[in-house]
Amino acid sequence: MLPGVLTATPRADLKSDCPESQPTEPVPGPATTTAATRRLHAQRRHFDTIGADVWDALAAANPWSTPFSSWAFHRAWWDAYGDNAHEQTMVVVDAGAGDGAPPVAIVPFMHRHEVEPTDAITHTTIRHGSELALTPVPPSAKAIFFGASYHADYATILCHPNDLPAVAEAVVACLAADTDADDDHPDPWDAIDLRRLRCGDPVIDALASAFGRREMSEGWTLNVEREEVCPVAIIPADIDFDGYLATLDKKERHEIRRKVRRAESAGEVRLQPSADPLGDLDAFIELHQKRWGEDGLFPHTRGGAQSRVFVRRLFELFGAEGPVRLSFLTIGGRRVAAGVHIQSGDAILYYNAGVDPDARDLSPGVVLVAKYLELAVSMGVRRFDFLRGDEPYKYGWGAVDEPIQRILVRRASGRDAVPRGEVRS
Secondary structure (H helix, E strand, O other), X not given: OOOOOOOOXXXXXXXXXXXXXXXXXXXXXXXXXXXXXXXXXXXXOOHHHOOHHHHHHHHHXXXXXXXXXXXXHHHHHHHHHHHHOEEOOEEEEXXXXXXXXXXXXXEOEEEEEOOOHHHOOOOOOOOOOOOOOOOOXXXXXXXXXXXXXXXXXXXXXXXXHHXXXXXXXXXXXXXXXXXXXXXXXXXXXXXXXXXXXXXXXXXXXXXXXHHHHHHHHHOEEEEEEEEEEEEEEEOOOOOOHHHHHOOOOHHHHHHHHHHHHHXXXXXXXXXXXXXXXXXXXXXXXXXXXXXXXXXXXXXXXXXXXXXXXXXXXXXXXXXXXXXXXXXXXXXXXXXXXXXXXXXXXXEEEEEEEEEOHHHHHHOHHHXXXXXXXXXXXXXXXXXXXXXXXXXXXXXXXXXXXXXXXXXXXXXXXXXXXXXXXXXXX
C-alpha cells in the first residue's frame, strides 16, 4: 500500500491512477437542478426523517454509488453502531422550491471525536489492511466523516453528477457556517475527514474545489491524499473460468489449479447460496470466528455484539433478493468456508469471509475465491472487487490496485496538536 501523498492544490487531479474500466461519464438524463437557475442550500436533516425511496432515488442518480450508499446499508449501520457516532446527515435543497420539495442531494455525514469518551474501551478506529502514513488528526478532535465509514468500503454524495459543483458549494458553505453544532456535541468541528472516495469519482474534484476556494479565508488546511487501495480483478468478456485462469501468472495459475483439484478429490465442491441467510447467520459467524478470532468482526466484546446486529440488519433490510448475499463453500457436503458478497451492477464485491482452519489441507480460502470468480464469469460480470486492503493473495488472482482517496480539512486550533509524523489508524 502506498503512503498518502499530500497536495497543496485544491483540485484532486488523480485521473492518471484510475483504471479505464471505471465509470467516467454521468448517467443519461437531466440533472435535477441547474446552478444557473436555482439557489441551493444545505441543511442538517436527521437520517430517520429521510425515506428510503427518496434516499435510494438520489443514490441511483449517481453512477459512482454502490450498495454501500444505499439507505438499507446506512440504516443497518446506525441501528448497530449508533452509540459510536453522532448524526450529521445533510440534505441540499432548492431554496426557492418550498418546504415540500424533494432534496437535490443527500450527504450522509456523521461526526464523532476520534476517540469517543463512551467508546474508549473498544477504541473504534477506521481499519486498514496495513499501516498508512496518513495526515494525523488529534484523538480529541471532533471530526466529520461519511456515514458508516468504518464498514463501508466506498462513499460518495447522493445526487446527479451534473449537480455536484453546486451541491459541493452548498455543503461547504454550511460547514463553514458551523451549523453542525448540536446540544449533545456543541463544539464546532476540528476536522472534516472524508474517506472511501473512489478514484475518478467527480465528488473528489467538486469537494476539493469548494473547500479550496475557502481554504485561506477560513484558515483551513486542505489535504487530498490516497487513503488506501481496492484491488480489482477485471474479467475479459466472452471467457470461461479456465480462460480467466490462463490470464494469470503461470506459477499462480498452477497453484490454484493444484489446490482446486485436491479439494475436488475430497468430494464435490460447491458454492451454495444460502436460501435463509438470517437462519444461517450463526454458521457464518462461527466460520468467521474460527479464522479470525478476536481480530475478526465478532470479538467477545461490545463491538462484537454490535457487529452481529449490523450483519443481521443488512440481511433483514436488503431482503432475500437484495444485493448482499451469503454463500457457503462445501466440499463433500461439509461446510468449510463462507462468504458475504455484494452484487453491484457489473461487479461482485467480496465483502467478508470465514474458513474452517481444520480444513486447511483443502485450501478452503483459495477454493472459495475460485468458486466466486467462477460465479462471476458465469454471470458475465466484468469486475471482481476485493475491496479495501492490499493483502498479497488478491494479486495472485490478477487484481490491480484501484485507489480510494481521502479529503481532509483541518481548522486552525490549539487543541491537542499531534506531532508531525505520528500516524492515526
